[in-house]
Amino acid sequence: MRADTLVILDFETTGLSPDQGDRAIEIGAVRLVNGKIKGQFQALMNPGFPVSSFIEDYTGISNSMLSEADSCQQVMTDFSDFIADDNLVAHNVAFDRRFLDAELKRLGKHLNGEFSCSLLLSRRIFQDAPSHKLGELIQFTNIPSSGGFHRALYDAQMTSYLWMAMLDSIAERYGLFDLSFEQIQKLNKTAKKSVDKLLKSWCA
């Protein structure tokens, strides 16, 4: 059993950089408890300005949908309550963390949980994957998918399945069934060529 409780999250945003004025437009997240999904959160949020046609096409989230959504302030307040003090995972967490920090900073809130990254872990655990994009990793690991990527809750759900597939792969290959969040963070920071040695060192 995996004792860790995690929140796996994904943002859809108006662009790539909160420092350039971009805002979140959707948050999706699932809570994993002992390797099972035990809760979820999804909400659109109105960034206060129109999103580009690129973002409308990329996400399927239209300006019309956003005009009826709650404010970023309201949604992020609710989401902050949802994540509480749990540790957090995202696919390319550097991206999602920038937006999470930026939106919470506007509310005067800060995080207590630690972060880990499914993208960094996948580059180490699935070194043979042709690509480490979320959608292609889902295909690579034969996880069933309806192809609804680029919506926040769907991507968060798929990331959670990928996360469990990576832990299963580690368990299968090394007999390590109960990696701690701290150990996974250490894997995130370990050079690819040294990951095998590190995992073997934990087997004893």
Added chain:
DNA sequence: TGCCAGGCCCTCTTTAGGGCCTT
């Protein structure tokens, strides 16, 4: 005026450059 993200990670590297990943 012109430009516009940032962190990871590899290599033809470390006094750097460029691809990958996220929207």
